[in-house]
Amino acid sequence: MESLQVGVIGYGYWGPNLVRNLMACPLTAVAGVCELSAARRAAAGAAVPGVPILETVDELLDRPLDAVAVATPVTTHYALVRRCLEAGKDVLVEKPLAANVADAQALADLADRLGRVLMVDHTYVFSNAVRRIRQLVQAGELGDIYYVDSDRINLGLFQSDINVIWDLAPHDLSIADYVLGLQPRSISGWGCAHADPLIEDIAYVNVDYSDRLMANFHVSWLSPVKVRRMILTGSRKSLIFDELNTSEPVKVYDRGIKVSETTEDLRRFRVGYRTGDMWSPHVEPGEALRSMVAHFAECVRERCEPVSDGRMGVRVVRLLEAATRSTRAHGRRALLSQMDNLYV
């Protein structure tokens, strides 16, 4: 079977990773790389001898391509993705899908209308650990989910065009979207800017899904230590995903509370605690980016919807936009109107 011919736009921070994985994946080939910076074109040329390195998108789209992967700054996503879709290409785009909800929605709609595959590189959704967690949650292993708490903090890398929410929270928001499969009701943000007064470098994003389910995401570029930890507490069991614990990234705790209403007084609850075993399911090693690339190739070949399709892309952007707005309004909670078509 023929390899999918993929053109890559952008060879900055993430582009090299994409190119490496597109070349390693047996389903895909890199048909060309375009990049504005001469220095980076030279780097690309050295890294992948034999692949055409181009300066403009025109030149890239003139070549025989099945699909395009866009790895440029988020503010350029809308124009580039639109152009590629209109040129009849299937598109893989770095997260987040676009710089605002309107643009993101327009891209998702356009892909639908044109019948093209549009996939957002929410890489975590393709990690074996997150897939395992989704299975456990969807199978009811944890019971009702009570809350989700996440820390995604480290020193750097400061971005000059987007704040820490737009930089780091797409990971957590896409994981929560994929694992929980629920519509958020409202969102708040708290944040603070230090290096550049216009760009928040620490933030807390709080999403509520129901009266009994809340998620909180702590993102920071200013932590002295790196932490990548998500806790999911459930009525039956609880789970911790610690990405930096490479040998045991997922731990499931058979611990929780037992609530019994007392008869004499409906307002009084007796709360007991259960403490049981801990279990860490084996997670197959394997690079998430490799699985992501393979999934894109399969969706293109089979003409089916990717897991991280345009609608997931819109859902994440909607939360990023609302969280940043709330942060700048001192944490004022933003209601998220029902957007049913986003959650089919």
Add this chain to the structure above:
Amino acid sequence: MESLQVGVIGYGYWGPNLVRNLMACPLTAVAGVCELSAARRAAAGAAVPGVPILETVDELLDRPLDAVAVATPVTTHYALVRRCLEAGKDVLVEKPLAANVADAQALADLADRLGRVLMVDHTYVFSNAVRRIRQLVQAGELGDIYYVDSDRINLGLFQSDINVIWDLAPHDLSIADYVLGLQPRSISGWGCAHADPLIEDIAYVNVDYSDRLMANFHVSWLSPVKVRRMILTGSRKSLIFDELNTSEPVKVYDRGIKVSETTEDLRRFRVGYRTGDMWSPHVEPGEALRSMVAHFAECVRERCEPVSDGRMGVRVVRLLEAATRSTRAHGRRALLSQMDNLYV
């Protein structure tokens, strides 16, 4: 020198710890314990043979006492502390000082008016680790503080009269008060109730001190694992206090960002990262509760203000009250009017 004769009211969860430390401290002696429950009186009698075990506060106050330690549920603090102060006793009371700001303020004012020592048992303020952290911060070792992030989470113990904010946040709020010595401008809370729909069992409390300094406190009774960790990020260095790491509870990181405005464009900042040594100062072992008891005895003897005096007690209660109110108003931020007399 004579030991300070201290009467103890309440022999429930915390009372036995207080009694044990009052007996072990060479400056203090237990002159009597009063407790409503017959079962607990029996337990007290077995644990401290020779100490009078009484049923009512009247009986206790009839005995020759210098001071009283109140270790009862928070809703009873106001009446009990007031009564002891009016009986001419110096008072040590469990945290938080009272169940609302008005009561807390009234007690602090009453103690002032009567010239009695009123001390709140904000135990952490007396731990060697927190004292060391305060020295480092006050000496400017960390530079400007950028943010404070804290996790105080574990499974249980569910309280039936107060929510998790009132139960656990007094620790973090008193540590922040003591270490930073700053007036908060506003506070928000997010929380969720599961076991009892009226009592939040997880919460996030966010305090802002200035445009560039924010603190966030995560408290929970529903975490599968116990975490006690506070991060203080500063412009020069950062610090992590991990209470469960008994050998190295305090770690100071010589890491941070370097910001330089670029000339060509005032909106652009160049942000660099410094990564240097880590240093864990030795912290003398020693029970904080023992130091707290000794400090109370010294304040009584010397007639001076305790570190955790009534004003600190009021400041903490003010934040607890506002945080709970904000939590129930979907995170609406509460401005904290300047209360200058609280921060002298």
Add this chain to the structure above:
Amino acid sequence: MESLQVGVIGYGYWGPNLVRNLMACPLTAVAGVCELSAARRAAAGAAVPGVPILETVDELLDRPLDAVAVATPVTTHYALVRRCLEAGKDVLVEKPLAANVADAQALADLADRLGRVLMVDHTYVFSNAVRRIRQLVQAGELGDIYYVDSDRINLGLFQSDINVIWDLAPHDLSIADYVLGLQPRSISGWGCAHADPLIEDIAYVNVDYSDRLMANFHVSWLSPVKVRRMILTGSRKSLIFDELNTSEPVKVYDRGIKVSETTEDLRRFRVGYRTGDMWSPHVEPGEALRSMVAHFAECVRERCEPVSDGRMGVRVVRLLEAATRSTRAHGRRALLSQMDNLYV
């Protein structure tokens, strides 16, 4: 039912712990404490008002006693235990049983002859974690045991009468004895002395049980960090006991090797690796010393053999003696003659 009246000899480092647990255990009471040092007698008097504090063993044995607990330096064990046994008392003695094999054997024989209970306080044998590990091993959960590796290291406490092997290794040797239930074939020791040239302060003790099962115990008073970790590797699963991990002291790993002989060449083996789940069984909290005291009381009442009886005491002393001798002979391996009566 009447409490067992226990007299305690020695109120130094361990004596207070014994006394506290004998008082807390509903099956036992402290009938008297004797101690040579006046300062320690005063401390005992303050700690346990109401209990007779005596100077000599004569005075203690004159009182109505069912049993005696001996918590004195190991060189005094033989004379004291013998005297108590001959006085018709059941005896609990601190580990190790005696300062040499001959003395230890004589005490075990004497207890047998007189029909008295002789129990050695090998405390770990009574910890819930070690009991759980024994169950797992004895049930074949780990398959054949391949090797045991242990670190018991920290800074201090330097002993002036015994080396680090006699101080720390009794814990590991008694755990191995209890968990494995096997007779060692030979033993070696490597060690080094620094503070006092005659007293080894670091040592490695290596015990072989068969051609395919070896145990290695690292004990040290000179480590900058405290480690308490034992690995048991088996043909089916492996296990780690980390005493300092209070929330998950026991972890069972479904990992190992798969060996298949290849047909073409009997000398060649194909070795594959299995990597599966990890599982941490819940271990009930509870002080091992309390269980030990209760077990002693039950054995006295029921006239039955303690788990850590005189024979286990002799087995441990035999290994300590041989290991120290090997250490001083540059690691020369000592064969352990079959002593069948020790392993009934």
Add this chain to the structure above:
Amino acid sequence: MESLQVGVIGYGYWGPNLVRNLMACPLTAVAGVCELSAARRAAAGAAVPGVPILETVDELLDRPLDAVAVATPVTTHYALVRRCLEAGKDVLVEKPLAANVADAQALADLADRLGRVLMVDHTYVFSNAVRRIRQLVQAGELGDIYYVDSDRINLGLFQSDINVIWDLAPHDLSIADYVLGLQPRSISGWGCAHADPLIEDIAYVNVDYSDRLMANFHVSWLSPVKVRRMILTGSRKSLIFDELNTSEPVKVYDRGIKVSETTEDLRRFRVGYRTGDMWSPHVEPGEALRSMVAHFAECVRERCEPVSDGRMGVRVVRLLEAATRSTRAHGRRALLSQMDNLYV
């Protein structure tokens, strides 16, 4: 300046890493790769298009080369290295230098006689952490070294031609050689074989340097968890090197013992304990293999002795051989005759 043209023999487990680093290093170029296996030649061809991939050493040596890197099984080292040296090439060879002391010594002597550079890839010697540790030790920061304890354990990878000592201990022995710079007096080994009865898969290697300095190395292919930890205890300070702690690989502890002889009794020592700060010096990130390759290129260019020269190679092989022999003689300690020329 011209790049050093390096031919690579062997493209199995380690060869690809060498090739990648030789290509990335600006001082070196890969002039050809030879490999017996057709499958691996194909892999090499795909990985490094443009580099000649050859079948025989003859073909490789026929090409214009400055130096050769040998990455084949240890039993082939002697013949291959000898041939390359005799062909007038400088040689970099994988650890260990050869399969026995006689061969290793012969290679070192041959290189000396021919005036060729012979360097052994003891990679750790070029890691920034180990270099930092050497600086600290050589500067006397730790005082006198009291003992070295190391764990290098994990599950796999079982080798079919060498035991776990020859596989893993070269790392520890070369680190100790480099950091301490001392001549061992004697060596012992304990080990056990499980998968293949002729190949030890767990072992303890014990090296003594003096009456007060002993090192112990635990190596294993059968541990359920991966550990890479070395403790160096000194009279002034102690140090822990934990390679898996990527953020703080080196920790220096200001802890130790204070010994004072007492006057009344020369046999009695008073031992006190100091507990002070811990300090983790920043270690620059950077791949050790890259530094190793650059060092080889510099030594070739400057015609100077590598840090890990043939003599270090012989010293390590001598210990591996003696340790294995001791292991098979039940731990019988092997005296290491003074080989002064090895320690110049």
